[in-house]
Amino acid sequence: MKTFVYRLKALEGPEKGKSWLLTGDRFTLGRGKDNVLCIIDMAASKNHCEIIRSGDHYYLKDLRSRNGTWLNGVKLTAKQLYDIPPGAEIKMGSSILHVSMEEVDEDEFADLDQDTMEAEGGGAGLGSPTAYMGLAEGHGEGRLRKMKERTIPFTLDSGRNVAGIYKVLSIIGATADKRYLMDKTVELTLELVGAERGFLFLAEDLDRGSLLPGVARTMQAEGQIPIESISRSVINQALAEGSSILSSDVPADQRFVGSDSLISYAIQSVICAPIKSRDEVLGLLYFDSTSTTKVLRREDLDLITALGIQVGIIMENMDLISGYHGIVVSFGAVMVRLLEARYQGYAGHSERVASLSLAMADALGMSPKGKESLHLAALLHDVGQFAVPPEILNREGKLTDQELLLVRSHPEAGRRAFGGVTTFDRAVEGILHHHERIDGSGYPAGLSGEAIPLPARIIAVAECFDALVSPRPHRGPVTAEQALREILKLGGIFYDLNVVRALHQAIQEGRIMVKEGKGA
Numbered sequence: 001m002k003t004f005v006y007r008l009k010a011l012e013g014p015e016k017g018k019s020w021l022l023t024g025d026r027f028t029l030g031r032g033k034d035n036v037l038c039i040i041d042m043a044a045s046k047n048h049c050e051i052i053r054s055g056d057h058y059y060l061k062d063l064r065s066r067n068g069t070w071l072n073g074v075k076l077t078a079k080q081l082y083d084i085p086p087g088a089e090i091k092m093g094s095s096i097l098h099v100s101m102e103e104v105d106e107d108e109f110a111d112l113d114q115d116t117m118e119a120e121g122g123g124a125g126l127g128s129p130t131a132y133m134g135l136a137e138g139h140g141e142g143r144l145r146k147m148k149e150r151t152i153p154f155t156l157d158s159g160r161n162v163a164g165i166y167k168v169l170s171i172i173g174a175t176a177d178k179r180y181l182m183d184k185t186v187e188l189t190l191e192l193v194g195a196e197r198g199f200l201f202l203a204e205d206l207d208r209g210s211l212l213p214g215v216a217r218t219m220q221a222e223g224q225i226p227i228e229s230i231s232r233s234v235i236n237q238a239l240a241e242g243s244s245i246l247s248s249d250v251p252a253d254q255r256f257v258g259s260d261s262l263i264s265y266a267i268q269s270v271i272c273a274p275i276k277s278r279d280e281v282l283g284l285l286y287f288d289s290t291s292t293t294k295v296l297r298r299e300d301l302d303l304i305t306a307l308g309i310q311v312g313i314i315m316e317n318m319d320l321i322s323g324y325h326g327i328v329v330s331f332g333a334v335m336v337r338l339l340e341a342r343y344q345g346y347a348g349h350s351e352r353v354a355s356l357s358l359a360m361a362d363a364l365g366m367s368p369k370g371k372e373s374l375h376l377a378a379l380l381h382d383v384g385q386f387a388v389p390p391e392i393l394n395r396e397g398k399l400t401d402q403e404l405l406l407v408r409s410h411p412e413a414g415r416r417a418f419g420g421v422t423t424f425d426r427a428v429e430g431i432l433h434h435h436e437r438i439d440g441s442g443y444p445a446g447l448s449g450e451a452i453p454l455p456a457r458i459i460a461v462a463e464c465f466d467a468l469v470s471p472r473p474h475r476g477p478v479t480a481e482q483a484l485r486e487i488l489k490l491g492g493i494f495y496d497l498n499v500v501r502a503l504h505q506a507i508q509e510g511r512i513m514v515k516e517g518k519g520a
Contacts, residue, residue, distance in 0.1 A: 006058050006086070007102045013095030014041050021102065022058070027051040029092060030063075043067060044093030049076075051084070057313050058084045058099075067093060074369065077425065083313050168192070168307055177368050178318050185311050186215045186285070193271075193300040195219075195287035199230065200275070202283045206239060214283070229265040231256065234272045235284060242281050244273040244308070246301040269296035273304045277312035285311075336379060349466060354378040356462035356503075357455075359511040363502035364458075374455045377430025381459050384413030384431070408443050411435055430455035434463065437494045457496040461487060461503055464495070480507060 009019035020037060027036040030048035045065040052059045059081040062069035069076045070091035076082055084090075086101040168188045182200050190198035200215040211227055233256060238245050247253045248269045250262050262270065267288050275283040285308050289296055336350040357378040361371045385393065388410055392403050399407065414431040433447060433456035440448030468483035478486075484504060491500035506512045 004101050006053075006084070007100050008037075008090075008097045009100065010039075011089070011096045011098050013039070013093065015039050015095060022051065022053065025053045028063070030065075031093075039092070039095055041093040041095045044095060048092045049090070052081065057310070060084050060090060065092065075425075083317050085310070085314070178315065181311065181314060181318070182215045185307065186217045189285065189304060189307060190217050190219065190287065193287060193296060193303065194289070194294045195271075195296060195300075196289045196291065197287065199286040200283060201235065201286065203239075203275075203281050206235065206284070211235070213286075226265075229261055229267075230286065231261045231267070231270065231288075234262075234270055235286065238272040238274055238284055239281060242274055242276065244271070244301055244305045246271050246296065246298065248295050248297055266290045268292055271296050271301050271304055273301070273308040275308045275312040275315065277309075277316040280316075282312050282315050284308075336383060349470065350379050350382055352466045352470075353381060353459060353462045356465060356506075356512060357458045359506040360458050360462065360499060360502040362511065363505045363509075364498065366454075370455075373426035374430065374458060377427035377434075377455050378459050378462060380414065380418070380427060381431050381434045381463065382410060382414070383417060384410035384415070386417075387413040408435070412444050427455075429453040430459055432456070434459040436460070438496055439493050441494075452496075454496075457499050458502075461495050461499045465503060480512075 006022045007019055008022065010016050024036075028047060028050045029035055029037045029039060029044075030046050031039060031041055031044045032046035035047060045063070045067070047063050048065040049063055049069040050061045052061065060069065060071055060076065061081050062076040062078045064078045071082055071084065072088050073091075084099055086099055088099045090097045090099065168185065186198040186200050196219050198215075198217045199213040201211075202214045205212060205214065211230060211232060213230075234245055234247075237255075246269075247256065250256055250267050250270060256262050261267075268290055270286070270288040272284055272286045274281045275285060285304055287296065287300075287304065337347075354375055357374055358371055361374055366374065388407055392399065392407065411432050411434065415428055418428055418431065430453060433445065433452055436442035436445065436447045436452040436456060437460075438449055438452070438457075440446050442452075464487055465480075465483050468486060469477050469480055471477045484507060487495060487500055487503065491497040503512070
């Protein structure tokens, strides 16, 4: 009987060409010899990151490393778990490790009297670059620590299945867009198993009694897919049992005698597998075919079942991250409301700047993860004004040089407030640099051009636009058209011209609405 485990292979770095089979449940990585996987890379931290296996899932956690741990080009927040899809690349120090999934004979694997992981590509003597396990107490030189967990809830009977899962997860594993995840899962699985139709149902819709799929695909892609052609009995059984269902010969299957949907539409084979995470069913994958020559079989069921579990953990992580982000944003909104209550004419300014920034980010094609960071930075961009006395910002007359310096210190005060708080790491550069100017005349660092982080360039335009269309103690508001003209004049001088064009586009497309006298 076959199962699968992950393998790491060094693509770059001092250990380039070497690979390690991960057969245990916990692996620390770093240049220190006390790590389970010791990589002699001076750019890596002594204890850099950790890989944790739970059942059939592998997770990556940064251990507050000096240079950070990167998964598919995204820097990880320290001490948080991230799901590792097959095909991923992990960067630690100067080393890049490729993750692949490998079939293993479970019986032979269980009989091997090795105490853990297998390394290939070099010797593993004590102190050598590949002596990554360290020495377990009471064992001789080269003896490896014992790792036990290797229980897999399904089998993979062919290399085709391993390659199929690898293909799907390498495409969807790094996305932060749930809609893309769902669409691509069905599209790619439909292609892999050769079914005629594929559907993805969300549990929240099914719980309401709706049989409307979240995703529906057909190989013919012609016309609408009738809802009545989907077997409610198959779906209900998969939901009730929380397990996969296969029928390779529907007409002869006694379980579905009298199923009008399957018989009326001449369905010959059907698979329904739960999208599952931590024993909770998040949805269902459903594939069927009318073909009598291309029948869905056991190996297709194994592949779809495996994908359902992997997709489930990705979806759960997305929901957790989204919920956590929502809490942080709500906390930030409360903070800025308290701040803005101190200043005349500033009520709602930060939330409007955040909304404007997201509208421009959409026009610029920014990624969902980038927009999350931008949203937080825009919302908190002026939080450093807590350090500025209200009477200074509320004054209508000219400020003294000393008062002006105090006002201009607010980006740095904002950075100090959130610097070192990992939750706000990606937002800090937007907070710190939103008063920089393209020609280098801004503050606090005098950055110019693309040296200014993109979030800061976007916030700068959003803040200027909202300031112009909102009333201030010393002047009234201008119209959106007037504000846009003023900002266009400064495009390429103070403001990034591409960002200014994105503002223009967002206004033209109706994504930015301005209420006269009340800001955007």
